[in-house]
Amino acid sequence: QQQVKQSPQSLIVQKGGISIINCAYENTAFDYFPWYQQFPGKGPALLIAIRPDVSEKKEGRFTISFNKSAKQFSLHIMDSQPGDSATYFCAASPWNNNDMRFGAGTRLTVKP
């Protein structure tokens, strides 16, 4: 009953390359879409988030692209660095109650 589907499960990118992680959802009540980053032994931490009133949000090297009609959103990491190596989770919730559901995660490895 996973409400948010995430791909790929793992991703290897060379330093300086672009990392792209995709997510899809079915529940049309979702209207808040964050991405979380998790390092080994730590809890996830918010990286960037978007609401569906915009199609793109950029913060530094991290960009969320959102396609409301397709019910898909993606994370792009530009100029990927070894320090970006972590597990990334997309998530979604209805804004009126913040009942947050997560994707299965993507383990990103950036090779030097």
Add this chain to the structure above:
Amino acid sequence: GAGVSQSPSNKVTEKGKDVELRCDPISGHTALYWYRQSLGQGLEFLIYFQGNSAPDKSGLPSDRFSAERTGGSVSTLTIQRTQQEDSAVYLCASSSFGAGYDTGELFFGEGSRLTVL
């Protein structure tokens, strides 16, 4: 405290025993979440508390799992008659949602690693 605190950080137990995991959310946060993360897996939703509303228990995998939140603050996740498949990291998070300064951001603890032998 400054962040979400979970205890114990590690728990090893024998199959069939009961365990309790504790979560201290950030002061003033009205929303509290429990997730389970199995080795190399995603974040499996367990339960969500929001203020005085009835909790969303739809993610609890069986009736061996229960959770309560006392006084709108500390939460305890209880697993009865533990099984080997319960071995995982149990993560707690809190957010300010509903407290008048909503950002939607979840703040996670570092988790309680449960190993059932």
